[in-house]
Amino acid sequence: MNYKFSIISTLIIFNCVASDIPEYEAKYNFESEEISITGIRQFKRNQNDYEIRFDASNLIASMMFSSKFNIDNDMVLPKTYDIKIRPKFLKRDQSVIFNQQENFIQSNGQKPWQTNITESESIFDPLNVQIMIRIYINSGFERFNLNILDMEEGGFKKYNFEVKNSETCVVNNIEYECKILERSREGTQRIVKYYLAKELDYMFVKIIDTSPDRTNKLELKEILSFG
Numbered sequence: 001m002n003y004k005f006s007i008i009s010t011l012i013i014f015n016c017v018a019s020d021i022p023e024y025e026a027k028y029n030f031e032s033e034e035i036s037i038t039g040i041r042q043f044k045r046n047q048n049d050y051e052i053r054f055d056a057s058n059l060i061a062s063m064m065f066s067s068k069f070n071i072d073n074d075m076v077l078p079k080t081y082d083i084k085i086r087p088k089f090l091k092r093d094q095s096v097i098f099n100q101q102e103n104f105i106q107s108n109g110q111k112p113w114q115t116n117i118t119e120s121e122s123i124f125d126p127l128n129v130q131i132m133i134r135i136y137i138n139s140g141f142e143r144f145n146l147n148i149l150d151m152e153e154g155g156f157k158k159y160n161f162e163v164k165n166s167e168t169c170v171v172n173n174i175e176y177e178c179k180i181l182e183r184s185r186e187g188t189q190r191i192v193k194y195y196l197a198k199e200l201d202y203m204f205v206k207i208i209d210t211s212p213d214r215t216n217k218l219e220l221k222e223i224l225s226f227g
Helices: 003-011 129-138
Strands: 024-031 036-046 049-057 062-072 075-085 092-099 104-109 113-116 143-149 156-171 174-184 191-197 203-211 214-226
Touching: 024 049, 049 129, 075 129, 129 143, 129 156, 129 174, 129 191, 156 191, 156 203, 156 214, 174 203
Parallel strands: none
Antiparallel strands: 024 036, 024 214, 036 049, 049 062, 062 075, 075 092, 092 104, 104 113, 143 156, 156 174, 174 191, 191 203, 203 214
16 A cells, blocks of 8 residues: 555545535645645535645645535535646546446546445545534534545545544634544554644644654645635
8 A cells, every 4th residue: 555645645624504514715734754735725615516625736746636525414425536646756646436326436547446335335535524524523423433435445444533632723823722533443553633623613724644654744824715
């Protein structure tokens, strides 16, 4: 498995209805041992069609992640997930289609595969799973499980999520009350911490991905628009 790619995919998406989820545009910085890059992340909707998108570039790299989906009865229904990465050490093109009618997921590009799914399985991509997290947190859940797509091999991996505590987060000199949510999976030492701001409907202000040999971070730098 390409572990570096898995980390970037993860970092780079309450009793509510779809219309209550605020759109936003914000500047985020991604930092790892190999690269530090700042880009624009957007969450936008057109009626019941939603997209989370992250675009970033600098002199040595460019990245694009896009997740398109619907929301029905507080459940994310994935449609497509696309990535294009151009740093020399991580060049990657991949396009994933969720065929809900035929019950399969298909990946094209540098990692081709096809996975059959059942109607009872809810599988999320690395971006739209963040919307499901916000739905659960807003509903008051302290612990829950979610299935996240395995971008390398197809299928999915089941992750455990648990709220650990709260702390004050400061973004651009503004303080927010953040819930700290931890993601883990049995049999691994990798821990992902999500910092979710209550005042921003639990929008992500920081994600820290830690394993025994590395730490990577995605951090909000500036909100350009919200709601």
